[in-house]
Amino acid sequence: MSEILTLALSKGRIFEETMPMLAKAGITVADDPEKSRKLILGTSNPKLRVIIVRASDVPTYIQYGAADFGVAGYDVLAEHGMDGLYAPIDLGIAQCRMSVAVRDDFDYLSAVRQGARLKVVTKYVQQAREHFANKGMHVDLIKLYGSMELGPLVGLADAIVDLVSTGNTLKANRLKEVEVIKEISSRLVINQAAYKRRRAELQPFLDAFAQTA
Numbered sequence: 056m057s058e059i060l061t062l063a064l065s066k067g068r069i070f071e072e073t074m075p076m077l078a079k080a081g082i083t084v085a086d087d088p089e090k091s092r093k094l095i096l097g098t099s100n101p102k103l104r105v106i107i108v109r110a111s112d113v114p115t116y117i118q119y120g121a122a123d124f125g126v127a128g129y130d131v132l133a134e135h136g137m138d139g140l141y142a143p144i145d146l147g148i149a150q151c152r153m154s155v156a157v158r159d160d161f162d163y164l165s166a167v168r169q170g171a172r173l174k175v176v177t178k179y180v181q182q183a184r185e186h187f188a189n190k191g192m193h194v195d196l197i198k199l200y201g202s203m204e205l206g207p208l209v210g211l212a213d214a215i216v217d218l219v220s221t222g223n224t225l226k227a228n229r230l231k232e233v234e235v236i237k238e239i240s241s242r243l244v245i246n247q248a249a250y251k252r253r254r255a256e257l258q259p260f261l262d263a264f265a266q267t268a
C-alpha cells in the first residue's frame with residue numbers, strides 16, 4: 056500500500072479559495088483551520104491529508120518533500136526560488152499585484168527623475184531588487200516581515216513594495232500606488248521527485264486542480 060499524499064496550504068485566502076476546487080473533486084477537509092488548532096487535517100479521501108503552514112513556508116515543505124504538493128502565491132515562489140519544485144498550474148486564485156507605493160504627498164516621479172537614492176521597505180527583497188535594478192535605480196532595501204505600509208508613515212522609508220488587491224489598505228494609510236511590478240496569482244506547486252516517483256497517485260488530484268483552474 057502506498058503512503059498518503061500531503062497537500063500544504065496556508066490558512067486564510069489560499070485555504071478558502073482552494074476548498075471549492077477540492078470540493079469539485081468530491082474532497083472535503085475534516086477541520087476548519089480558523090477554528091481548530093490542528094496542523095494536520097484529514098480529508099474525505101483517505102489518500103490525502105492537508106498540512107497548514109505559513110504562506111511563505113509552503114515552498115520549503117514541498118522542496119524538502121515533507122509535503123508532496125501545495126498552493127503558493129507567485130510572490131512567495133519568486134522569492135523562494137524554484138529549486139526542487141515544479142509549478143505547472145496557475146490556479147488563478149488569491150489574485151493581487153505587487154506594487155510600489157509611497158506617501159500620497161511624495162513626488163515619486165521627480166525623485167526617480169532626479170536619481171534620488173530611495174529607501175524601500177519590503178518583505179520581497181529579491182523581487183524589489185530586481186525591479187529597481189531593471190529601472191537602473193539605486194535603492195536601499197530594508198527587509199520587513201509585515202505591515203510594510205507603516206514604513207513611509209514613520210520615516211523608515213520613502214517607498215514600499217507590497218501586494219495590493221483592493222487598494223483599501225494603501226488608502227487607509229494615505230499611500231498611493233505608483234508602479235505595478237507584476238500581477239500575482241497562486242500556483243499548484245509539486246515536489247519534483249514526487250512528481251516522478253508518485254505520478255500515478257498524484258495524477259487524479261492534479262487533474263482535479265487542472266479542471267477547476
Ligand code: PRT
Pocket residue numbers: 065066067068069109110111127128129130131149150151201217218219220221222223224225239240241
Ligand atoms: O499572513 P502571513 O504573514 O502568514 O503570510 P501572508 O500574508 O503571506 O499570507 P496570506 O494568507 O495573507 O497571503 C497568502 C497569499 O495570498 C500571498 O502570498 C499572495 O499571493 C495572496 N494575496 C492576494 C495577498 C493579497 N491578495 C493581499 N491583499 N496577500 C496579501 N495581501 C495583503 C497585502 O500584503 C496588504 O497588506 O493585503 C493587504 C492589501 O490588501 P488590499 O485589499 O487592502 O489592497
Ligand code: MG
Pocket residue numbers: none
Ligand atoms: Mg497576511
